[in-house]
Amino acid sequence: MIDPVALAQALIRCPSVTPKDAGALGVLAEALTPLGFACTPLPFTGDGGPATENLYATVGSGGKVFCFAGHTDVVPPGDSGLWKHDPFGGVIANGLLYGRGAVDMKSAVACFAAAAGRHLAKGPFKGTIALLITGDEEGDAINGTPKLLRWLQEKTITLDHCLIGEPSSTVTIGDGIKVGRRGSLNTRVVVEGIQGHAAYPAKALNPIHALAEFICRLTKTPLDAGTAAFEPSTLVFSSVDVGNPATNVIPAKATGNFNIRFNDAHSFDTLKDHLTAVAEAVEIETGATVTLHFNLSGVSFVTKPGPFTDVLDNAVAAVTGAKPEHSTTGGTSDGRFIKELCPVVELGLMNATMHQANECVPVADIEKLTDIYTAILGAYFAE
Ligand SMILES: [Zn+2]
DSSP, rough: OOHHHHHHHHHSSOOOOOTOOOTTHHHHHHHHHTTOOOOOOOHHHHHHHHEEOOOEEEESSSSSHHHHEEOOOOOOOOGGGGGGOOOTOEEETTTTTTTTTTTTTTTHHHHHHHHHHHHHOOOSSSSHHHHHESSSSSOOTTTTTTHHHHHHHOOOOOOOOEEEEEOOOOSHHHHHHOOOOOOEEEEEEEEEBBOOEEEEEGGOOOHHHHHHHHHHHHHOOOOOOOOOOSSSOOOEEEEEEEEEOOOEESSEEEEEEEEEEEEETTHHHHHHHHHHHHHHHHHHHHHOOOEEEEHHHHHEEOOOOHHHHHHHHHHHHHHHHHHOEEEEEEEETTTHHHTTTTTTEOSBOOTTTTTSOOOOEHHHHHHHHHHHHHHHHHHHHHO
16 A cells, blocks of 8 residues: 655655656656556657656556656745755654645655545455656656657557646535636737837837737737636736837837637637737738737646536545536646647646645645545546
């Protein structure tokens, strides 16, 4: 049997700041192997990304494949003076396990490994339990999940459902699952006019005024009113840059950056069309040249309510007494890649201290999440 708390401590003691593995995946494989898991280390390199360790582990055969996806890399601890305990010490104090990755998400990886052990101890079952663990989730993921998924496809390994152990709970463990994520599109706008003297604006073409018009047009009309599964999409300018130190000069160029978090009412193409139309309208009105540079981080996805989400809802309710809320808030996750292969949801610990100094999780929550994951496996393979 795996003790999830001890395994979480052992994982935290590996200082696996992205893209370093620092032995973390070896610790996990060492825990899984005695349970009967076949562990395949999958190091990937190249494509401009850092060398990354990854792991695919499976046990069982036939039937449906239930995949747990997660990561053992962590964000840097930041100023170590702000920590009450060594961020890589795995210290337990006053019922809390401290350390970088305690919440995001080494403990959830440990919970799932322990839950798999408990499920296997119940006797033979028809189906396959898989773990898909990457060492580059907190970075650009170039040699992480996308290449893991490509490897699965090359081996013609299919997944039926996937649960990502990202922190999804807010006030109490199991109070929320993420059934989807918004898409994210970053765009840089470059507006070019004609440089001139501030006293003779008629002889110049002010790109700042044209950029202001572009910003107003984009921000005064909402992108949508929300959909069944999503809040309204948002558009946020993060920067406007001119770099002009002179007070008597109209500059030649003004630039800006904005981010759109979009729901399932939009695709990359529909957003591109919308933004291009606004840019063209501003060009016609102002005479300036407006150029857009798009950088898509991920499109939106949602796993619709059905038998799979019912299994999760009921398993959570069996342990905590209440069904979880379904939400689609937050940033992007590796779900944006996995959704191409199978339905995916996220269910994990409370997210309050993730990425903070003194990241910590109640030890009792580690036990509870293990119970939840065990209940999920039981219900999933009983179907
Ligand atoms: Zn994470």
